[in-house]
Amino acid sequence: VDDASDVTYTTTMNIGGRDISVLIDxxxxxxxxxxxxxxxxxxxxxxxxxxxxxxxxxxxxxxxxQFAGYTIPDQAYINVTSGDPPSVDGLIGLGPYMGSTIRTTVGSPSADPVLNRIFAQNTSTPNFLSFILGRSSGPSQPFSGELTVGEVIQGFEKISGEVKNEVQVLPTSDSGDQHWALSLDTFTGPDGKAIPYTTTVPNESKPVAVLDSGFSLPQIPGNISDAIYGRVQGAQWLTTSPVGPVWQIPCEQELNISVTIGGKVYPIHPLDVSLEITINPDIPNICVGAFQPSTIGFSNAAQIFDMVLGMSFLRNTYTLINFGDFVDVNSSVTADPYIQLLSLTDPGQAHQDFVSTRLNNVDTTSDSQFALLPASSQQSS
Structure with a gap:
């Protein structure tokens, strides 16, 4: 997996004899x-x-x-000639087949997504995807990432012992919007306290989060984003080109947050809580909050999920997605799909990374100018 400044992750696959760099999504x-x-x-x-x-x-x-060591002789894909696609040569969708526009249009399993075709023709291959996304700005994570199909990444075998989080399965009437979504226990803010939030998804007792490797900035409820950034001294809610409306904070501000899923706490690296961006080489860089208030425009989004945990979350985990019976072939075997997450972030090492990267090895994080404001002074987006 190739990492372009922590905002785009691509891998090389061969289509028709041509090697193409595709966004992994x-x-x-x-x-x-x-x-x-x-x-x-x-x-x-x-x-x-x-x-x-x-x-x-x-x-x-x-x-x-050809993808991840497997060959499909007759894969359906879109040869793009219209629209406003991302600025890449291609994209491989790794989500459930029910969400495939190609599959729906053609109306046959022969038009299934790449991973479904692999699992259907290689029945002995365990039907799971796993990946790690690298962090280009972190000195303790020098690799760009890795993606595997049907095998665990060497050195990360502990993933097999992690909690198997059930994938939230949508009703048949909404199956076209099926994602790799799971229940989230809590979001813990930089003050060490759980941020209150009530799910908007019907019949769910906990917030529902989609894991999306194609989203640079996680999209989360506004009150959670505000609780993360709104108490930072000097924080501003601004429209910044080219990223749009975002929280902007001092680059020297270390924020430590975590997400609890399946009873397991996943610390978020402070270099993933805010991202350093170069707007103009003649002026100092700015830092924007990575966990932004959701601006997703889907009309029924609130009925399906509460948030999208994109790259800034996924860089902190080794992620394994088991497709279970989300494989579009006739089978008498029924198995629930699940997601396992192995935490990769050690808070102590992450702090050292932050001091090295953002503070030029001079630890000023305990200075009064970086203390959080009282909750009564919190700003809102």
């Missing part, structure tokens, strides 16, 4: 590519995949594909 379920693809046969079907930002459209075509 657990939040969608379709494969698409731009440009000329050799050994590709167009169909009569067209499709357009819509994302939280942008879309990608074109003819559905068929080509041989």
């Amino acid at each position: 657990t939040g969608s379920s379709d494969l698409w590519a731009t440009g000329q693809i050799p050994n590709s046969t167009p169909t009569n079907f067209t499709a357009d995949v819509t994302y939280a930002q942008g879309d990608a459209g074109g003819y559905i075509s068929i080509a041989p594909v």
Whole structure:
């Protein structure tokens, strides 16, 4: 997995004999590519995949594909010629097949997403995906990341003993919006206290979070984001180009937060709580809050999930997604899909990383200017 400044993660796959760098996206379920693809046969079907930002459209075509050591002789993908796609050569959707626009358009398992095709034709392969996203700004995590299909990443075998968090399964009527979503226990703020929040998802007692490797900035409820950044001295809620409305805070401000899932606490590295951005090389960098108030425009989003935990969360875990019976083949075997998360962030080492990266090895984090304001002085987005 290649890491572009902690905001885009790509891997190389072969489509039709051409090596293409594709964005890895657990939040969608379709494969698409731009440009000329050799050994590709167009169909009569067209499709357009819509994302939280942008879309990608074109003819559905068929080509041989190689991915993660597996070969699919006749994979359906969109040869993109229209829309406003992300600025990459391609994208591989790693989400559940029910959310695939290509599968729905063609109406056949032969048009299933890449991972479903792999699992269907390689029945002895364990049907799970696992990945680690690297952190380019952290000195203690020098690798860019890794992704595997059907095997655990070497050195991280402890994942097998982690809690198996049930995937939140939507009713059949909403299955097109199915994501890799799980229940979240609590969000703990920089003051060490749990941030109160009540889920908006019907029939759920806990908040529902989607794990989405395609989202740079996690999208969370406004009151949680405000509790993280609103008490920072000098914090401002601003519209900043090119990221839009965001919390902006001093780059020297260390914030330590955590997320509890399945009874397990996952500390978030302070370099993931705020991101350093270069707007103009002639002026100092700015730092924006990574966990931003949700701006997702889906009309029914509040009925399906409460938040999207994107890259800034996922960099802190080794993530294993077991597809269970979310594989589109006839089978008498029923198995519930689940997600396992292995914590990768040690708070002590993370603090040292922050001091080294943001403070030039001079620890000023205990200075009064970095103390949180009283709760009564908290700002709102």
